[in-house]
Amino acid sequence: MKVDGVTYRSVWVDPDDGWSVRIFDQTKLPWTLDILRLTTRDQGAHAIKSMQTRGAPLIGAVAAYALCLALRADASTEAMERDAGLLNATRPTAVNLRWALERMLTRLRNTPPAERVAAAYEEAGRIADEDAAQNEAIGRHGLPLIRQAVRPARRVNVLTHCNAGWLATVDWGTALAPIYMAHDAGIDLHVWVDETRPRNQGAALTAWELGRHGVPHTVVADNAGGHLMQHGEVDLVIVGTDRVTRHGDVANKIGTYLKALAAKDNGVPFWVALPSTTIDWTVADGVADIPIEERGQAEVTDMTGQLADGTIATMRIVSSGSPAANPAFDVTPARLVTGLITERGRCDASAEGLARLFPERA
Numbered sequence: 001m002k003v004d005g006v007t008y009r010s011v012w013v014d015p016d017d018g019w020s021v022r023i024f025d026q027t028k029l030p031w032t033l034d035i036l037r038l039t040t041r042d043q044g045a046h047a048i049k050s051m052q053t054r055g056a057p058l059i060g061a062v063a064a065y066a067l068c069l070a071l072r073a074d075a076s077t078e079a080m081e082r083d084a085g086l087l088n089a090t091r092p093t094a095v096n097l098r099w100a101l102e103r104m105l106t107r108l109r110n111t112p113p114a115e116r117v118a119a120a121y122e123e124a125g126r127i128a129d130e131d132a133a134q135n136e137a138i139g140r141h142g143l144p145l146i147r148q149a150v151r152p153a154r155r156v157n158v159l160t161h162c163n164a165g166w167l168a169t170v171d172w173g174t175a176l177a178p179i180y181m182a183h184d185a186g187i188d189l190h191v192w193v194d195e196t197r198p199r200n201q202g203a204a205l206t207a208w209e210l211g212r213h214g215v216p217h218t219v220v221a222d223n224a225g226g227h228l229m230q231h232g233e234v235d236l237v238i239v240g241t242d243r244v245t246r247h248g249d250v251a252n253k254i255g256t257y258l259k260a261l262a263a264k265d266n267g268v269p270f271w272v273a274l275p276s277t278t279i280d281w282t283v284a285d286g287v288a289d290i291p292i293e294e295r296g297q298a299e300v301t302d303m304t305g306q307l308a309d310g311t312i313a314t315m316r317i318v319s320s321g322s323p324a325a326n327p328a329f330d331v332t333p334a335r336l337v338t339g340l341i342t343e344r345g346r347c348d349a350s351a352e353g354l355a356r357l358f359p360e361r362a
């Protein structure tokens with residue numbers, strides 16, 4: 001995708017040295033577009049943990065590159081297994097992280113240590129390329145849903161939660177890919193952007209992305225979605241996901257479940273966009289079996305923003321002494337999901353629907 005006319009992906013190998021890894025520091029957006037240079041395993045792990053880089057598909061790709069950096073330091077089998085384990089432990093909910101590291105290990109276990117670094121960069125590059133291609137395909141399969149919602153003399157209103165745009169993937173995004181394609185196809189479209197407390201991925205990242213691409217959008221408080229749906233202001237919801245079970249339950253950023261409930265009550269279609277790397281075929285019941293990341297209290301008690309003089313400041317917004325809880329994801333049961341948009345097409349959020357698209361996994 002383009003920022004101010006320059007084409008970027010969300011992770012890439014530095015073309016000047018051919019090995020260090022570049023990412024955007026998403027904790028600095030929307031105020032500054034800072035590009036970080038990762039040179040070690042620990043920098044890669046820190047970037048994922050601290051959410052300098054984030055979004056299920058992207059953390060998979062960054063973890064794959066972080067393993068490349070680890071192998072540059074020590075390509076022995078013992079170190080490789082240890083470093084993959086360490087990277088896998090950085091964040092628990094998005095299954096793409098485990099998927100990417102397992103794929104790297106499958107390739108590298110059969111590669112002699114002396115050849116591992118080159119093989120690792122090749123495999124990480126493939127993971128990144130495939131993610132970009134899968135998200136583009138998701139855009140193509142999601143676009144008809146937006147086209148179908150077009151009414152004479154009325155814009156199409158899509159609501160999205162969190163950031164499932166190109167910043168959360170290698171390119172294109174998942175939920176935002178159909179939106180970018182619809183906008184580029186000339187469809188009169190407007191996006192309601194949930195601010196997505198506590199980390200504000202909607203207000204800070206989705207709004208920034210959509211603004212850079214010229215897509216009309218409005219940021220709303222997380223609590224506004226139900227009201228907008230009741231008043232006919234939302235034609236469809238499209239969200240991303242961090243893990244989908246083989247039965248179609250959807251883990252996504254905290255607050256997604258409430259939007260799905262409101263959508264059901266108001267007859268608004270609720271679609272979930274995902275590359276197949278986000279499907280966890282080992283899990284059936286999402287509420288019982290998907291690990292939900294519990295993050296620090298400060299994300300709830302404190303807010304970071306820009307003061308009128310341009311300074312970035314963090315301040316406490318919660319009564320001092322009051323504790324806070326911060327579950328970062330929730331699970332939307334499959335029965336509340338209208339359907340899934342994948343790189344192979346759309347399907348019901350069900351074991352049967354997923355098996356139809358992915359018969360080799362069923």
Ligand code: MRU
Nearest residue numbers: 054055056162164168240241253
């Ligand atoms: O905690 P984050 O920001 O890494 O959350 C992941 C996400 O970006 C969202 O849950 C998103 O909707 C799914 S990832 C495309």
